[in-house]
Amino acid sequence: LDTVMIDGKGQGHLSGEYVMKARSIMAENGIVGLIFKVDTKTRELVGNIQIESRGFVYSSEVKKIHTQIVEFARAKYNDNCKKRMDIKDNLRLIREELGEYITKIIGRVPMLMLMYVYINREAVQNIQVEPNDEIIGMTLEEQGYKD
Numbered sequence: 001l002d003t004v005m006i007d008g009k010g011q012g013h014l015s016g017e018y019v020m021k022a023r024s025i026m027a028e029n030g031i032v033g034l035i036f037k038v039d040t041k042t043r044e045l046v047g048n049i050q051i052e053s054r055g056f057v058y059s060s061e062v063k064k065i066h067t068q069i070v071e072f073a074r075a076k077y078n079d080n081c082k083k084r085m086d087i088k089d090n091l092r093l094i095r096e097e098l099g100e101y102i103t104k105i106i107g108r109v110p111m112l113m114l115m116y117v118y119i120n121r122e123a124v125q126n127i128q129v130e131p132n133d134e135i136i137g138m139t140l141e142e143q144g145y146k147d
Helices: 016-029 062-082 087-106 121-125
Strands: 031-039 050-054 111-119
Touching: 016 111, 031 062, 031 087, 050 062, 062 087, 087 111
Parallel strands: 031 111
Antiparallel strands: 031 050
16 A cells, blocks of 8 residues: 555645644544435424434444434424524534534534435425336346446
């Protein structure tokens, strides 16, 4: 294997200082990402909040802490919705409060990435999927996919 030195002097619009700070936070404290699926009309959460983390806690603790984080985030989201808070402001506030909450649990704050996806429940409910027996057992090339 070759040695690779990461100096933060990449090309693009991000400054080296910003990149190095982000890398430092992720290296020391890990990263946690949450995805909120939000109904377009009601702004209610659709299904579970998805969570992924890396370098955050030991694998033996992940399930328990993920559950605590998701429950906290769901409660905060619902409370903020009752206040008619805008989705972006809602998630911004959740990020701040979640950082404080995680600090109490594990003593450090990972990089937090909160995202939302709008779901149109009416459109999803009206979709009818018909089985297509013709493609079962076909190779990707036979289905029209190219390399």
